[in-house]
Amino acid sequence: MSLGGIGNLDYTVLLCSKMDETRAFYRDVMQFPIETDRENWVSFRVGAQLLTLRPRGPWSVCDDGASVPGSAAVQLAFRVPPPAVDACHAELVAKGVPILREPTDLPSWRHRTLFFRDPEDNIIEIYAEY
Numbered sequence: 001m002s003l004g005g006i007g008n009l010d011y012t013v014l015l016c017s018k019m020d021e022t023r024a025f026y027r028d029v030m031q032f033p034i035e036t037d038r039e040n041w042v043s044f045r046v047g048a049q050l051l052t053l054r055p056r057g058p059w060s061v062c063d064d065g066a067s068v069p070g071s072a073a074v075q076l077a078f079r080v081p082p083p084a085v086d087a088c089h090a091e092l093v094a095k096g097v098p099i100l101r102e103p104t105d106l107p108s109w110r111h112r113t114l115f116f117r118d119p120e121d122n123i124i125e126i127y128a129e130y
Contacts, residue, residue: 011050013074015064015118019055021119026051026112029095046078067120075123082128089126093115100113105130 016022023042023054026032032044032051045054056064067073079086085103092099092114100115113127
């Protein structure tokens with residue numbers, strides 16, 4: 001098999017400067033079930049994939065360097081059924097999460113989207129296809 005034959009993304013690691021706050025966000029706000037929970041490594045089960053958090057900084061492979069405050073490192077997009085976009089929006093607002101863009105239809109993409117940030121300033125999108 002070659003690199004072009006890779007057919008599965010198993011996990012994504014978010015580098016964290018605010019590990020405790022980000023852990024609480026994905027656990028309490030997003031309500032993702034925890035698969036592994038260690039001081040410097042927490043994985044949440046999201047469907048077939050894992051969303052993993054670890055502290056930013058030097059480790060055995062490299063030094064991640066500093067993050068730029070207010071700058072997103074990634075955009076995570078979570079697909080839901082169409083009625084769930086508005087329900088998720090209401091839940092986020094009730095939990096005090098600042099919204100970047102309220103539920104909006106994007107006809108050229110055939111998506112209904114909602115955008116906000118996690119504590120690390122990553123952009124989170126909840127969307128539905130229609």
